[in-house]
Amino acid sequence: LLFQIDLGRQPEVSRREPVSAEEWAKNMDSEGRILDVDYIKRSIFKGGLCHTLRKEAWKFLLGYFPWHSTKEERANLQKRKTDEYFRMKLQWKSVSEEQEKRNSRLRDYRSLIEKDVNRTDRTNKFYEGEDNPGLILLHDILMTYCMYDFDLGYVQGMSDLLSPVLYVMENEVDAFWCFVSYMDQMHQNFEEQMQGMKTQLIQLSTLLRLLDSGFCSYLESQDSGYLYFCFRWLLIRFKREFSFQDILRLWEVMWTELPCQNFHLLLCCAILESEKQQIMDKHYGFNEILKHINELSMKIDVEYILCKAEAISMQMMNCKELPQAVSEILGIESSSVTPDSDPGEDESGAVLSCPSSLYQSISTPVIAANGTRDSTQQMSEAHSLTPA
Numbered sequence: 001l002l003f004q005i006d007l008g009r010q011p012e013v014s015r016r017e018p019v020s021a022e023e024w025a026k027n028m029d030s031e032g033r034i035l036d037v038d039y040i041k042r043s044i045f046k047g048g049l050c051h052t053l054r055k056e057a058w059k060f061l062l063g064y065f066p067w068h069s070t071k072e073e074r075a076n077l078q079k080r081k082t083d084e085y086f087r088m089k090l091q092w093k094s095v096s097e098e099q100e101k102r103n104s105r106l107r108d109y110r111s112l113i114e115k116d117v118n119r120t121d122r123t124n125k126f127y128e129g130e131d132n133p134g135l136i137l138l139h140d141i142l143m144t145y146c147m148y149d150f151d152l153g154y155v156q157g158m159s160d161l162l163s164p165v166l167y168v169m170e171n172e173v174d175a176f177w178c179f180v181s182y183m184d185q186m187h188q189n190f191e192e193q194m195q196g197m198k199t200q201l202i203q204l205s206t207l208l209r210l211l212d213s214g215f216c217s218y219l220e221s222q223d224s225g226y227l228y229f230c231f232r233w234l235l236i237r238f239k240r241e242f243s244f245q246d247i248l249r250l251w252e253v254m255w256t257e258l259p260c261q262n263f264h265l266l267l268c269c270a271i272l273e274s275e276k277q278q279i280m281d282k283h284y285g286f287n288e289i290l291k292h293i294n295e296l297s298m299k300i301d302v303e304y305i306l307c308k309a310e311a312i313s314m315q316m317m318n319c320k321e322l323p324q325a326v327s328e329i330l331g332i333e334s335s336s337v338t339p340d341s342d343p344g345e346d347e348s349g350a351v352l353s354c355p356s357s358l359y360q361s362i363s364t365p366v367i368a369a370n371g372t373r374d375s376t377q378q379m380s381e382a383h384s385l386t387p388a
Contacts, residue, residue: 005210005321010311015303016047024053032071034060045258048249054168061255062165062181064174078173085173088147089140106146109153113142116159124244126167137166141176148180155190158183160239164247189235200234201227203329204265210326211269211312215276223286229293230268237264241271246302253306259313261331270308271300 023043027035034040049057059065065074092106100107117139121127126134141162146153162179169175188196204227209216219225232240237254239247254264275296279289316322317332327333 005319005323007211007315007319010308011314013307013311013314015307016043018048018050019043019053019057020050021053024057032074033069034067037067041256041258045253045256048252051248054248054252055170055174058165058168058178058252058255059174061252062178063184064177064181081177082173085144085176089144091147092143105150105153109146110143112156113139113146113154113159116154116156117142120159121163121167121244124163124167127163134166137172137175138162141166141172141179144176145179145183149183152183152187152190157236158190160236161186164239164244164251167244168248186237197231197234200262200265201230203262204230204234204268206325206329207265207316208269208272210316210323211273212276215272215280218280219289222284222289224289229290230272233268233271234264238267241297241300242302243298250302250306259310260317262329263309263313265329266309266312267305269312270305271296273312274305274308 019040024040027040029035044057044061059074060067065077069077095103095106100110117135120138126132127138138159142154142159145158161182162175165178165182166172166175169178183190186196188199205216205225208227216225219227238250242250250267254267257263260266275292278284279292282288284292313330316326316330322332
């Protein structure tokens with residue numbers, strides 16, 4: 001599908017200062033209820049959080065704490081969840097060596113976890129050095145997650161998602177339950193069939209084609225139309241593309257679920273659009289594109305990309321001719337677009353809906369890459385994460 005739609009100029013977007021502890025406290029009543037959840041979410045989306053607030057606010061953003069709960073209700077929840085956590089932890093702790101010899105899946109999970117923990121964020125003070133207590137907690141939480149969800153167990157990359165959460169929480173139980181909530185969002189990325197990854201790559205292709213069909217055509221001509229060079233970005237939510245501190249900012253902004261569904265895909269679009277000129281001017285082929293994208297790691301300005309992605313979202317939400325496939329990806333209602341209609345015939349305005357899930361899966365046409373390189377091979381190559 002080719003979308004020949006003029007989105008107009010990208011609006012200028014600015015960001016605000018991070019939400020302060022004082023601003024957060026002012027928005028709470030005497031029993032600890034948050035008074036204006038929408039205001040807080042908008043403020044976090046526009047500026048993130050000051051670091052001292054993260055330990056509390058992330059529990060709300062990740063869904064561990066209900067937004068409208070009182071302080072007492074949260075304390076009771078933590079007590080129940082602490083008991084539940086240590087019951088699950090005891091399950092793997094009490095497995096004898098003899099038992100484990102007869103449980104190949106548990107052995108495999110433990111082996112993978114030990115390998116990954118030993119190479120996760122070792123330059124961060126929280127995880128550096130030998131016999132680091134942070135590493136032990138990382139290991140124990142991931143092993144306990146295997147008891148929580150034995151079918152999924154542990155898959156490479158999950159330690160990348162846990163590490164910043166544990167760093168912020170500095171508490172084993174809170175970190176575990178926040179990680180459980182994060183994995184609820186990310187689960188499909190790690191399932192054996194990788195359906196979540198396939199869907200997101202198709203959705204990203206659809207969005208990028210609307211934004212710049214010429215760039216999409218160029219990527220296809222270089223056998224890169226499947227966008228598998230974005231695989232790592234999507235799999236672990238940019239964890240290896242930005243500095244540790246920038247990831248804390250990026251994730252808390254994404255967790256607000258604003259300004260639309262699948263905002264992380266617009267972040268991908270923003271990065272790719274920023275690199276488009278160099279890729280096309282220098283006539284990069286398949287290998288050069290892959291190398292260039294990989295070498296962006298730790299060189300991307302997080303505030304610039306957040307501004308650009310927000311500007312792209314505004315462009316699309318203000319478009320009166322938005323194709324239905326794009327409306328569905330972003331969770332935008334566009335009343336008179338039908339699946340087979342010409343997008344140019346739609347005169348209705350697009351309005352934000354309230355999606356039930358930030359990562360709603362939709363069916364969109366696959367944009368096939370030209371050339372002979374096998375897509376399954378590309379997917380499996382992209383899925384192999386090198387040590388952090």
